[in-house]
Amino acid sequence: MIALLDYGAGNVRSVRNAIAALGYSLADVRTPEDILTAERLIFPGVGAFGPAMQRLRELGFEGPLREYLRAGRPFLGICIGLQSLFEGSEESPGVAGLGLIPGLVKRFDNSVLSVPHMGWNGLRLQRECELLEDAGARRFYFVHSYFAEPDASNRDWVLAETDYGRPFISAVQRGEVAAVQFHPEKSGAAGLEVLRRFLAGQCILDQAAAGHEPAVGSQSEPTALAKRIIACLDVRTNDHGDLVVTKGDQYDVREQGEVRNLGKPVDLAKRYYDEGADEITFLNITAFRDFPLVDQPMLKVLRRASEQIFVPLTIGGGIRAFTDQNGQTYSALGVATEYFRSGADKVSIGSEAVLIAEAFHARGGHGDGSSAIEQIARVYGNQAVVISVDPRRVYVESPEASSHHCIQTLEPGPNGEGYCWFQCTIKGGREGRDLDVLQLVQACEQLGAGEILVNSIDRDGSGRGFDLELLKMVRAGVRIPVIASSGAGCPEHFTALFAAVDVEAALAAGIFHRREVPIAAVKRELSDRGVSIRA
Template identity: 65%
Template sequence: MIYLLDYGAGNVRSVRNAVQRLGEEIVAVRSPADIELADKLIFPGVGSFGSVMHRLIADGYAEPLRRRIAENRPTLGICVALQAFFEGSEESPGVPGLGILPGMVRRFDDGQLAVPQIGWNGIRLHKHCSLFADYQSENLYFVHSYHAPVQGLPEEWLLATTDYGVEFVSAVCRGNVAAMQFHPEKSGAAGLGILKRFLMDDRISCRPLPGQPVTTPTRLAKRIIACLDVRSNDQGDLVVTKGDQYDVREAGQVRNLGKPVELARRYFEEGADEITFLNITAFRDFPLADQPMLEILRRTSEQVFVPLTIGGGIREFTGSDGVFYSALDVASEYFRSGADKISIGSDAVTTVEQVLANGRPNGKSAIEQISRVYGAQAVVISVDPRRVYVTSPQQTNHAVIETVFPGPHGERYCWYQCTVKGGREGRDVDVVQLVRTCEQLGAGEILLNCIDRDGTKNGFDLELIRQVKQQVKIPVIASSGAGTATHFQEVFEQTGADAALAAGIFHRREVGIGEVKNLLRDSGIACRQ
């Protein structure tokens, strides 16, 4: 029997779906005794170190897990599960780990790095392992702010390392016990291959590598993200649509560019590094269990094995059943349905307004709640700014740039006003105030749209992206305006953006994901092939 140690973590559905995709059945651990019964155990870790350990201890799982590992019984840990093998973590001071491995998990030095590390990086194997028998230097998906140092790790455990500012432990293995910092269930075909060998082989075998170990540094790849705007059409069906400046109607009907699940699967097969769903229809009056996007996520996660982000309506609300749902309740249901990250838009603007007015956060915002439980890497802030031109910096209190694109009356300066309600309403908050405050509240990534460029195909707003990249240490996704493969090359070379997102040009096959990646590769820009 294959068991999944589901202790209320985030997106464990993807692990279950990956196992089933490989033709095996998996059941959830229901009691500490199941940990002893399992022939093979998968221990996923999603969220913060402290929340993971607290749940393991509260549910009585920690001690049976220690015994199982000590007995060398087949066990596979994923992401925070690897970190839980250590004595503790800087993420949760005073919270003890399982103590299987000596030392403390450390936060990445964010001096020159975007933290969390989010995206596709390589690994460097330090010994031959049957789990990686077919591994051919493919990139694997990482999403974490904390890492296990190589120094102090017993040599018998060290399996693989990766570089991100420092060399860190990306996989450990001893006997039939292995753990990985990356997510095999989100690493496409390469990750599924690793899972398959754990499930199919009777035992894990490791032996020294022949010859000298590889010392070539690994590189974090730039991500190409496909975005699907989902809404109901006039017949009540959920469709992928796209409009210019948020006008999604054509000849009186909602523009229909495909079915969400089918289109997401197509992008996965074409090599998209992530899929983002943006819910642009207000579904909030439904009871939470009946939210239409939940079914989209469930079905997509059965067929798509790269990260999924969901945005739109992630906030507290009272459903038509009269039940109140907190933002954390909503996010938790989306995570359990297959989402890896939650995107927060208009609610982030409202939160920042309150923080600026009060001088401090209240700890109750959706950003803070979700980040505390699931970690910063689970929270994406979707920003919809637009240009406001001024004749001089002294004309406004907001963060101004000098632009090479003058305003309608020749203005040489502008600031970026944050908007809500799909860009239809501006607020007295600029993009710098928003992203810096959201980072302080615990957000792990910025999805940076630009209303002025949306649908223009004139390229990304490089000035906006540069301004935001200079203000935050968390990753920034460039969005709005892509019309050619060259635009992706430009945004990476000229702004340092961590990822780039597009919708319409991919939907209509005007530009292919493969075309973009081939150009990036030929330009010397790291990307997952």
């Protein structure tokens, strides 16, 4: 029996779907006894260390899990499933881990790095093993803010290391107990192969090499985080009630009176996965977004997509507290939870984030624990929360003419103005607020967001390239990953972006939907220019 230890946090649907896609059946751990009767046990984890360990204890799983691990029985931990094997974590001081592996899990230094470490990185194998055979030449998807450090006390456990500012442990194994920091269920074909090997019992380890230097011929070069190319799908119902992918120019999705129809959401997303997209984002812009939990078609899209697509999925639209037509109140956390359980890995918060930031500044620059950002990050981790920013340029004659963060621009205004600030908008860009982009992103970072998606109303659909001035401002203002969006019209625009601004990812929609620019052409251009990508 292959058993899944689901402690109730994060997206485990993708793990289930990956295992099903490989032809294996799966049983859920429902009681402590189920752990001890499992023939193979998988412990996936998305979220924070403390809540995960607390939940294991509340369910009575900790004791049987320790017994199972001490017996050296077949086990695969994923992400928190790896970190839980250590003695504790700086993420949750005073909360004990399982203590199987010596060491304390630490936080990456965000003074020099964007944190979380998010995206596709490589492995540097330390020992020969069947589980990760040939994996040294592949990239896998990581998303975490905390890491386990290799040292003399845990050297006999370390199977692979990865570099992000410093080396960290990306895989461990002793006997048949193994764990990985990356997400194999989100790492495409390479990740599915790791899962297949574990499920098939192909986990033989070169025990003679334990605690020694890497075997001769193993990978020794530093690993590198790849730049991500993300395909975005704006999804809404058209005038006939069909759920379609659409795209607007300056956010207008109608063409000759009809909603522009560029394809079916799941079919188009699957095409992008097959073409090499590193992530896929769904933005729910339907009329249902005020009542997202009633929007069963969108939840169905997520469920169907996660059955076929094994890279990260982000969903945006309606991530806020709301009251439905029957007077039933739902929290933002409840809405996000339903999306996670339906297959999303991250949720994207747009207009609601602007209102949250305004309240943050009105309180003097601190949160009160009630916002959607704080609630979701506290349970699922910072990496689960993306802030989608929709700014537009407001031109002024001089910095003194505005109280907002201004830049001197190389794109003068309509009357020759040489300065501008970037105004945040809500309601799909239809309403401007007295809040600039730096005020927004810095507030959201402090509240617990893990990533910023920077759109541009001025560049949307223009094909003129990304707004580099806007992106430089945001990149300099936060220490979390940044995704650039809006304006791409050719592969060279992606090269120019990554050469000018140290953002982690670039997102596009219309040029991919209309096949004007294939994803493969973008990656080929980047590779030819020496930019690190996932092939």
